Amino acid sequence: MGMKPSFLRLAMLCIYSLASIFPAKADQGMWLPLLLKQLNEERMQELGMKMSAEDIYSINEGSLKDAIVSFGGYCTGQVISEQGLLLTNHHCGYGVIQSHSSVENDLLTNGFWAPSLEDEIASPGLHATFIIRIEEVTEKVMAGITEDTPEIKLESLIETNIAKVSADAIEGTHYQAEIKPFFNGSEYYMFVTERFEDVRLVGAPPTFIGKYGGDTDNWEWPRHVGDFSLFRIYAAPDGKPAPYSEDNVPLKPRRSLNLSLAGIQPGDFTMVFGFPGRTQQYLTSDAVKLLVEETNPHRIGIRETKLEIMDQYMQASDRVRIAYASKYASTANYWKKWIGESMGLESYDAITRKKALEAEFMEWVNAEAGRKAKYGSVLDDIAAEVQKVQKGNVAYQYLREGLVRHDAIQYFQLLYALASIQDTGEREEYLVEAKRFLKNFDLATDKAVLSAMLDLYRENVPSTYHLSAFAKAGDPAESFYEGDWLSMEWLDEYAGNPRAHQKALYDLTALEMVAEIQEFYSTARGEVNGPQAKIDALTKIYIEGLREMNADRAFAPDANSTLRVAFGSVGGMEPRDGLVYRHYTTLDGVIAKEVPGVANTHEFFLDEKIKMLAESREYGRWADEEGYLPVNFLASNHTTGGNSGSPILDAEGNLIGLNFDRTWQSTMSDVMYNAEICRNIAVDVRYIGWVIEKYAGADRLIEEMNFVNEPMAAE
Numbered sequence: 001m002g003m004k005p006s007f008l009r010l011a012m013l014c015i016y017s018l019a020s021i022f023p024a025k026a027d028q029g030m031w032l033p034l035l036l037k038q039l040n041e042e043r044m045q046e047l048g049m050k051m052s053a054e055d056i057y058s059i060n061e062g063s064l065k066d067a068i069v070s071f072g073g074y075c076t077g078q079v080i081s082e083q084g085l086l087l088t089n090h091h092c093g094y095g096v097i098q099s100h101s102s103v104e105n106d107l108l109t110n111g112f113w114a115p116s117l118e119d120e121i122a123s124p125g126l127h128a129t130f131i132i133r134i135e136e137v138t139e140k141v142m143a144g145i146t147e148d149t150p151e152i153k154l155e156s157l158i159e160t161n162i163a164k165v166s167a168d169a170i171e172g173t174h175y176q177a178e179i180k181p182f183f184n185g186s187e188y189y190m191f192v193t194e195r196f197e198d199v200r201l202v203g204a205p206p207t208f209i210g211k212y213g214g215d216t217d218n219w220e221w222p223r224h225v226g227d228f229s230l231f232r233i234y235a236a237p238d239g240k241p242a243p244y245s246e247d248n249v250p251l252k253p254r255r256s257l258n259l260s261l262a263g264i265q266p267g268d269f270t271m272v273f274g275f276p277g278r279t280q281q282y283l284t285s286d287a288v289k290l291l292v293e294e295t296n297p298h299r300i301g302i303r304e305t306k307l308e309i310m311d312q313y314m315q316a317s318d319r320v321r322i323a324y325a326s327k328y329a330s331t332a333n334y335w336k337k338w339i340g341e342s343m344g345l346e347s348y349d350a351i352t353r354k355k356a357l358e359a360e361f362m363e364w365v366n367a368e369a370g371r372k373a374k375y376g377s378v379l380d381d382i383a384a385e386v387q388k389v390q391k392g393n394v395a396y397q398y399l400r401e402g403l404v405r406h407d408a409i410q411y412f413q414l415l416y417a418l419a420s421i422q423d424t425g426e427r428e429e430y431l432v433e434a435k436r437f438l439k440n441f442d443l444a445t446d447k448a449v450l451s452a453m454l455d456l457y458r459e460n461v462p463s464t465y466h467l468s469a470f471a472k473a474g475d476p477a478e479s480f481y482e483g484d485w486l487s488m489e490w491l492d493e494y495a496g497n498p499r500a501h502q503k504a505l506y507d508l509t510a511l512e513m514v515a516e517i518q519e520f521y522s523t524a525r526g527e528v529n530g531p532q533a534k535i536d537a538l539t540k541i542y543i544e545g546l547r548e549m550n551a552d553r554a555f556a557p558d559a560n561s562t563l564r565v566a567f568g569s570v571g572g573m574e575p576r577d578g579l580v581y582r583h584y585t586t587l588d589g590v591i592a593k594e595v596p597g598v599a600n601t602h603e604f605f606l607d608e609k610i611k612m613l614a615e616s617r618e619y620g621r622w623a624d625e626e627g628y629l630p631v632n633f634l635a636s637n638h639t640t641g642g643n644s645g646s647p648i649l650d651a652e653g654n655l656i657g658l659n660f661d662r663t664w665q666s667t668m669s670d671v672m673y674n675a676e677i678c679r680n681i682a683v684d685v686r687y688i689g690w691v692i693e694k695y696a697g698a699d700r701l702i703e704e705m706n707f708v709n710e711p712m713a714a715e
């Protein structure tokens, strides 16, 4: 097991709170912009917001929502100039920046600042998507469905309705439409979107700024990172989305954000506008127990092993370091997140709290016959299904996390798929994918990882799931790599005539293992997903009950990668007795953390230039009122993965920070949010401005941004 018990116990110190000293007024929840007026406007204004709900989301006027984009489908971005300049996190642009990097031209290490529009780098595959409007479509999606509709028909009826409603909504436009369930299917909302596919890289700080503190500081406070990068959205000359073309021009957005230099004070209203990916607020106590006691420890252990091996090989070679940079970062990210999540949930006694809520719920249910009939067994039924999930859960975690997602196994399947594709265009896409894969691949690293994964698998997974290779002598990973199928030459030959070469693929010893893994995976997945689907359906009923029980309270649906608003305030916290998190950090802290050395050999490298600039203390308009350069700050907005790159807006809707992370225990907010504990972390816009202007000298970018609330003493 990766997680050492002593470490766990040590980390699980109680979280105390000092609510009176740290104003952390916030409401749990990621709210639908469409419903703000009805549900949240009053509360937001009470917390200091000076805008109306209409300023945030309106379908008629340009509103703040018109400056927000889904960046690549996995992060959030915002438009910060009239010429389509897009701001997001460095870690959101990371894969793209990496794809433009090589040992000779290492944009990751050195940073990149396009001197002119012509130098901005096209980044195929990247897209930025605006939300045109949101509409509630529950009735339309449920049309023709009654209490008596048999369950087997339900899904296809809903699907048919969804297809029709979304097709109608975009007929005759260049928009897309997406309809998603909320509250596990109690409500449906449609998002009409406009997707731009010519998005170019404009600027990125060097890694030592954009990822300062690396994985050591990730999910931590105090933090000192300039986690931002800049892109630009390009459109056809008529302003409509178009694939990359030299004729495209910078987008004239419906709305762009102003950047405020006023600074932040504890208690100031903040809101986060973006695309949170997934939360599970309505898990029952048993499900939380399964997560904390079984699922998290196993997947943490798997990733810990992977990371140790990757790290060894990356340290030993520059080529491997660059090739695996992005993979390493994303593996490390959720490894650490799950540790923090379990830690937060345990020290906050989430299971006990959930149980208390469930007891309260049952009391309410049992008080009335009608409720008893509707909700009487729902919690017991969920508990029974959670038990069933447990049957295949461990095998499922190892198969998914350790094997199915293993690089060479994924590549094998890519080759396999390639052989059956008829369409030449589609085949070309797969080929590009395969080549990209090989570019970021190292055989020795991959083999060492697979070997370790198979060992872990054998130790932890029930023997009914054991691979036949385990019966043979030697390392089962060894035979997997026989033949030179993981080389560019092999791919070239294969690509020439995939169907003819399919036989060569069939002859490989790897085939047997891949096929067996696939088969086990689909069995284990079925064992988990079957009961999981029932849990989801039952949870819909449970949520309906909770909402009925608290009829005067607004409920927020779980995040599902749709546009949401969270609100709270600037503020520090006390993570444990005697330790205080101040609400912001400064450049002085960046300098203090430096570990002298060579770029890329460790996470706290600084170059001479930033040290010189820091020493001069001439921060100009970017300084705070005491002459410090602010770097990162904390606020109490309820955020999750996908909210990276989201704007943090002040009471008037000006940009004050760029969201990029949460403190470690805060990651429990995916399951249970608490305003005293949970903090999101942002880059202060003043640090972004300073890096662009003073460090990079990219004045042309500063000039196109609109700064407001200049401090009085500005130069």
Ligand code: ARG
Binding pocket: 091, 211, 213, 214, 215, 218, 219, 329, 330, 332, 333, 641, 644, 660, 661, 662
């Ligand atoms: N923890 C943040 C989020 O989940 C940032 C991750 C990127 N930074 C890093 N050092 N890996 O995505």
Ligand code: ASP
Binding pocket: 075, 639, 640, 641, 642, 643, 644, 645, 660, 661, 662
């Ligand atoms: N860092 C996360 C992201 O990439 C945000 C979070 O989980 O707080 O979306």
